[in-house]
Amino acid sequence: MAPATLTFLGAAGTVTGSKFLLTLGDRRVLVDAGMYQGEKRWRTMNWADFPINPADIDDVVLTHAHMDHCGYLPKLVKDGFAGTVWATEGTAALAEIVLRDAGYLQERDAEHAEQHGYSKHKPVLPLYTEEDAQRALTHFRQVEYDTDVSLGGGVVCRWTRAGHILGSASVRVSTDHTAILFSGDIGRHDHPVLRPRSTPQGAPFVVVESTYGDREHPEPERAHEDFARAIRTTVAHGGQVLIPAFAVDRTEVVLQTIGEMQRDGRIPVVPIYVNSPMALNALRVYRDPAHRDELRPDLDVEELLGLPNVHETPDADSSRELMSLDGPAIIISSSGMATGGRVLHHLEEMLPDPQNTIILTGYQASGTRGRALEEGARELKLHGRYIPVNARIVRDAEFSVHADSTDLMDWLRDLEPAPETVFIVHGEEDAAAALHERIAQELGWTSAVARYGEVVVVEPRHATVHWHRRRVPPGSGQVS
Numbered sequence: 001m002a003p004a005t006l007t008f009l010g011a012a013g014t015v016t017g018s019k020f021l022l023t024l025g026d027r028r029v030l031v032d033a034g035m036y037q038g039e040k041r042w043r044t045m046n047w048a049d050f051p052i053n054p055a056d057i058d059d060v061v062l063t064h065a066h067m068d069h070c071g072y073l074p075k076l077v078k079d080g081f082a083g084t085v086w087a088t089e090g091t092a093a094l095a096e097i098v099l100r101d102a103g104y105l106q107e108r109d110a111e112h113a114e115q116h117g118y119s120k121h122k123p124v125l126p127l128y129t130e131e132d133a134q135r136a137l138t139h140f141r142q143v144e145y146d147t148d149v150s151l152g153g154g155v156v157c158r159w160t161r162a163g164h165i166l167g168s169a170s171v172r173v174s175t176d177h178t179a180i181l182f183s184g185d186i187g188r189h190d191h192p193v194l195r196p197r198s199t200p201q202g203a204p205f206v207v208v209e210s211t212y213g214d215r216e217h218p219e220p221e222r223a224h225e226d227f228a229r230a231i232r233t234t235v236a237h238g239g240q241v242l243i244p245a246f247a248v249d250r251t252e253v254v255l256q257t258i259g260e261m262q263r264d265g266r267i268p269v270v271p272i273y274v275n276s277p278m279a280l281n282a283l284r285v286y287r288d289p290a291h292r293d294e295l296r297p298d299l300d301v302e303e304l305l306g307l308p309n310v311h312e313t314p315d316a317d318s319s320r321e322l323m324s325l326d327g328p329a330i331i332i333s334s335s336g337m338a339t340g341g342r343v344l345h346h347l348e349e350m351l352p353d354p355q356n357t358i359i360l361t362g363y364q365a366s367g368t369r370g371r372a373l374e375e376g377a378r379e380l381k382l383h384g385r386y387i388p389v390n391a392r393i394v395r396d397a398e399f400s401v402h403a404d405s406t407d408l409m410d411w412l413r414d415l416e417p418a419p420e421t422v423f424i425v426h427g428e429e430d431a432a433a434a435l436h437e438r439i440a441q442e443l444g445w446t447s448a449v450a451r452y453g454e455v456v457v458v459e460p461r462h463a464t465v466h467w468h469r470r471r472v473p474p475g476s477g478q479v480s
Helices: 040-046 073-078 089-116 130-137 225-236 251-263 277-287 289-294 316-324 343-350 369-374 405-413 429-443
Strands: 005-008 020-024 027-031 059-061 084-088 140-143 149-152 155-161 169-174 179-182 205-209 240-244 272-274 310-312 329-333 357-360 379-382 385-388 392-395 421-425 446-449 455-457
Touching (some): 005 421, 073 089, 084 089, 089 277, 089 289, 205 405, 225 240, 225 251, 251 272, 251 277, 272 277, 316 343, 329 343, 369 379, 369 392, 405 429, 421 429, 429 446
Parallel strands (some): 027 059, 059 084, 084 140, 205 421, 240 329, 240 357, 272 310, 272 329, 421 446
Antiparallel strands (some): 005 455, 020 027, 149 155
């Protein structure tokens, strides 16, 4: 029988596009099916032929519902995947929102590019449609935390709470001969909304994220003071605050923080507009009693959307009205890295005015508009035009719900038994390299930074791990 192998088809050499293919006997399991975001060289791979025939994949196992972990599913189904998508209840609920919205935006962006002539493609077609997203959702099957689930063919999976977003999990995939643990995105020790993460059972092989592998989250004397100061200053000057927020996990944390600051008198009470249908739908999922056991027991769930000065903008007409809004206000809109959605229209309107402030509340991947703003861009390309950046740009790193370097090391250190090999993924070059060095220095374990297209044997050996390194150039569409 051929040895079990793991192929890195995404989130290797970059932060996004998570896709890890396990070949276990005659069964093929894809762990995560994420979209590439950020740099163009990676984004274009969303359009390339998948390295294997999607019809040959038996199962997709999801760690959580972020776009860069589940957003490729409709394309996979469109191209022939007919198997089962396994996910926790929370992930399934949020993925429905994410995928429907993604299909809608794909169609709308294609129409907009066609009408305004800023795409080189004729005709301009979406990667997938809302109908494709709906078809993908019919493949979902829900699982419980901490329960062994048989996928068939001797493959067993177990989901353990990761504390990153609602439904997020680390997933252990095992057979009679081997086991591989995928961290997914790991949450911080103290999440402001969710219960703490749990420790999964160890495995001979571990695939760990490294998004913040080279940095620690700040511990300021007063929480979110940069955020509060930016709001106070902007309101005092009659400007408006725009907060690009990740719809499925950041909006509720931002609203919770604003509510606390208003009650404590740290910021003035001004109108707050949540201009993201996806964020509003995600907030309702968080408030659903069915998911209450995932939330912190001390959390007032009603406050996630219960502030008296919060206004919803669910439709296009109410969204357009915000473009002519007069006077101080806080606008929360997605996406969090300004890669698409309604936030782009707000940026186009607000960036030229120095009285306004844009507050970035999470990780900004390389090649995204959010990263460009974070790094001091003087202009930003939006809808085919360059817009001057005169507004103030503020970064509040405290909102991140990604584990930092020490969190990641603590998660690894707690694994029992310790792994033979750790594969480092989901990080930019410096972050992945830094985590690789910490693992060697502090734990003395064998680890490697994964490369796109690399294939490794994942069967335990007592002394050393037998590696087969085969590489595929990005975009080649082939795995050898």
